[in-house]
Amino acid sequence: MKKTLSMGMNRTGIAMAPNLTEEMRNTEALKVGEGTETRAPHVLRMQKVREADPIGTIPLPLTLRGGAGAIGKRLSGQKLEILLDKLGERLAFERTGTRLYELMLNKARSEEADLPEGTVFLIETICQEEKRHFQLVAEILIGLGADPTSMTPSADLTAVQSAGLLAVAADPRVPFLPSLEVLRTAELIDNDAWDSLILLAEAFGVEQIEPMRAAKLTEERHLRSIRNLADNGLAVAAGLELETEHEKAVG
Amino acid sequence: MAINLQTDKGVSLPNQKFTWKELAGKPYSRLDIDAFSRVRIILMNGIESESIRFSHILARLSRDIRIPLAEIRRCEQHQQTMVNWLNPADQSPLETTIGYEQVAIEVTAALAQNEPDPYLAQTYRFGLLEDFDHMYRYSALLDRLEGKDANNILQSYTDILPGRPTKVEHRAPIDDLRQPYDRKHAEFISRINTLTLVAGEYQTHDYYMHVGPFFSDPVARALYAEIASIEEQHVTQYESLIDPSESWLEQWLLHEATEVYNYYSCVQTETDPRLKAIWERFLDYELGHLAIAREIFQNTEHRDAAEILPDAMPEPIAYESQREFVRETLRQEVGLPANETEYVQSGNESVETLAYRSHMNSEGSPSEMVSAGYVWKPGTELASAA
Numbered sequence: 001m002k003k004t005l006s007m008g009m010n011r012t013g014i015a016m017a018p019n020l021t022e023e024m025r026n027t028e029a030l031k032v033g034e035g036t037e038t039r040a041p042h043v044l045r046m047q048k049v050r051e052a053d054p055i056g057t058i059p060l061p062l063t064l065r066g067g068a069g070a071i072g073k074r075l076s077g078q079k080l081e082i083l084l085d086k087l088g089e090r091l092a093f094e095r096t097g098t099r100l101y102e103l104m105l106n107k108a109r110s111e112e113a114d115l116p117e118g119t120v121f122l123i124e125t126i127c128q129e130e131k132r133h134f135q136l137v138a139e140i141l142i143g144l145g146a147d148p149t150s151m152t153p154s155a156d157l158t159a160v161q162s163a164g165l166l167a168v169a170a171d172p173r174v175p176f177l178p179s180l181e182v183l184r185t186a187e188l189i190d191n192d193a194w195d196s197l198i199l200l201a202e203a204f205g206v207e208q209i210e211p212m213r214a215a216k217l218t219e220e221r222h223l224r225s226i227r228n229l230a231d232n233g234l235a236v237a238a239g240l241e242l243e244t245e246h247e248k249a250v251g
Numbered sequence: 252m253a254i255n256l257q258t259d260k261g262v263s264l265p266n267q268k269f270t271w272k273e274l275a276g277k278p279y280s281r282l283d284i285d286a287f288s289r290v291r292i293i294l295m296n297g298i299e300s301e302s303i304r305f306s307h308i309l310a311r312l313s314r315d316i317r318i319p320l321a322e323i324r325r326c327e328q329h330q331q332t333m334v335n336w337l338n339p340a341d342q343s344p345l346e347t348t349i350g351y352e353q354v355a356i357e358v359t360a361a362l363a364q365n366e367p368d369p370y371l372a373q374t375y376r377f378g379l380l381e382d383f384d385h386m387y388r389y390s391a392l393l394d395r396l397e398g399k400d401a402n403n404i405l406q407s408y409t410d411i412l413p414g415r416p417t418k419v420e421h422r423a424p425i426d427d428l429r430q431p432y433d434r435k436h437a438e439f440i441s442r443i444n445t446l447t448l449v450a451g452e453y454q455t456h457d458y459y460m461h462v463g464p465f466f467s468d469p470v471a472r473a474l475y476a477e478i479a480s481i482e483e484q485h486v487t488q489y490e491s492l493i494d495p496s497e498s499w500l501e502q503w504l505l506h507e508a509t510e511v512y513n514y515y516s517c518v519q520t521e522t523d524p525r526l527k528a529i530w531e532r533f534l535d536y537e538l539g540h541l542a543i544a545r546e547i548f549q550n551t552e553h554r555d556a557a558e559i560l561p562d563a564m565p566e567p568i569a570y571e572s573q574r575e576f577v578r579e580t581l582r583q584e585v586g587l588p589a590n591e592t593e594y595v596q597s598g599n600e601s602v603e604t605l606a607y608r609s610h611m612n613s614e615g616s617p618s619e620m621v622s623a624g625y626v627w628k629p630g631t632e633l634a635s636a637a
Contacts, residue, residue, distance in 0.1 A: 043399070048376070053277055053281065053479060054280070055341065056280040056281065056282025056283045057282065092398075092399075095398040096397060098398060098633055099395065099397060100398075131633055134633060134634075135634070148630055149400060149403075149634070151282060151403045152282075153282060156281070156282060156341050159341075159397070159399065160340075160341050160343075161396075167467045168465075169468070170396065170466075170467045170468035170469075171467055171468075173467075189270065217637040
């Protein structure tokens with residue numbers, strides 16, 4: 001059964017219970033909070049920020065293989081761990097991103113008849129490309145003598161961020177088109193993150209800079225495709241004829 | 252460190268104090284912590300949870316000791332908080348689940364090797380192979396749903412391999428009930444081993460029941476539903492080893508002694524100085540609780556606590572990889588099911604169990620589905636094509 005957005009008995013807002021809401025608000029007790037100092041939680045949080053230990057550390061590179069020549073020249077005074085941490089983050093994101101696309105592929109296949117032609121192929125293609133990006137980053141880490149199976153601090157944090165994306169993608173109650181918002185979010189993150197990573201990699205003299213730039217171009221295509229699919233989907237759902245940014249761009 | 256369970260008084264209860272800041276203290280780094288420190292934290296949360304649970308049940312049955320029970324329980328509550336709040340927020344429920352199964356595997360294996368009663372030891376090994384399989388299924392889920400490697404939690408201490416398949420662990424209730432030890436003959440270590448495992452399995456069951464519904468993925472929800480059911484079976488199993496003729500106060504004494512033993516084991520093996528200080532503090536607190544329970548037991552039942560408690564502490568739990576023992580147990584016993592209180596050859600399960608299992612699995616097996624063809628590889632399945 002197709003799950004289209006419809007109007008119904010959403011009970012979350014006060015307009016659904018005007019009398020009960022009036023009863024709730026009709027009390028002097030609600031005025032007690034006015035003027036009370038509310039900074040204490042923020043003060044505690046700031047204190048905790050100052051006191052907190054780091055999330056964790058980066059494992060030491062085993063050796064400096066492969067690009068050691070170029071990297072070696074850069075090491076003096078520069079923190080290789082920043083590069084390793086961000087590579088670890090990209091690896092984790094692409095790896096989880098592959099699973100994210102697999103979840104979306106399930107939805108696309110389930111609703112194929114109701115989706116624009118080529119949607120399943122598009123999602124399959126992007127899924128495979130994300131996997132190749134993960135494998136590229138793993139190769140870069142190995143070339144730097146790092147362990148691609150370890151979880152860096154930024155990899156850990158990106159997993160926390162991605163948890164919400166996975167939860168929506170995995171939820172069978174959310175149809176394919178609204179679920180596309182998680183892919184839009186993921187691709188926006190991915191694009192910017194690749195930009196930052198490439199800047200860092202260039203500065204450190206990473207050998208595989210051209211494959212990284214190629215990956216970024218692929219990510220740009222991902223974002224355009226997902227954005228287009230999502231915006232067209234919204235238009236169709238709303239019964240509108242909207243000119244998407246893509247359509248404007250191509251005239 | 253010499254602990255005398257019959258005479259040590261530890262820290263008196265009025266001096267067992269906390270502040271909220273202490274309770275919600277700094278969590279550990281899930282990247283840098285040694286896996287066995289996490290194992291100790293998870294187990295001790297379970298030990299405290301069991302202590303509180305038992306205290307509540309005893310309070311329902313015993314008016315006269317409600318005050319000391321409530322006073323001790325208040326401290327146990329805060330000990331449990333301080334221990335459990337060591338867990339950081341960046342360790343997801345599924346990753347924490349991997350940690351829980353590592354506890355079940357490594358601690359059960361350690362206890363089984365330090366268990367003098369052959370029947371009890373076999374029961375622990377029986378449960379071990381089932382928790383071992385749960386680890387494999389959850390690892391497959393972590394890889395295939397979240398794109399993460401369970402070994403980031405396990406740190407290569409524990410294998411990720413199939414055990415006794417979860418789909419055949421579903422038994423009729425009668426086939427989860429074991430033969431209880433005889434309190435007149437059971438050794439002290441046997442009684443605290445049993446209580447330790449009851450505590451561990453109970454908290455694991457509770458944890459899966461709590462977190463299962465937070466997953467949106469239908470495969471994850473089904474897997475947690477299936478494995479939570481087995482964990483309840485494990486609680487039933489280990490609990491049934493307890494001699495029901497033990498008096499309530501005797502059981503209370505054993506509970507406090509189990510806590511002392513477990514904190515002692517943590518102190519003896521902990522490598523993180525901050526955590527070790529917590530274990531030392533709480534060992535002293537538990538000795539204080541034990542002293543109270545000892546006095547009430549002796550005054551009420553007019554029995555010497557030395558009937559129950561040895562003067563010397565048994566060897567601590569060995570918090571180290573039990574890989575070879577687990578592999579050997581897998582080789583020897585994976586195909587040995589249970590029929591009522593006995594372990595039997597394959598093909599000799601009860602009609603009730605076969606009928607129950609057949610019905611439960613009749614619309615599919617989540618544990619089979621989630622891990623079909625799964626072989627652990629470093630860096631996840633996606634790394635295998637690199």
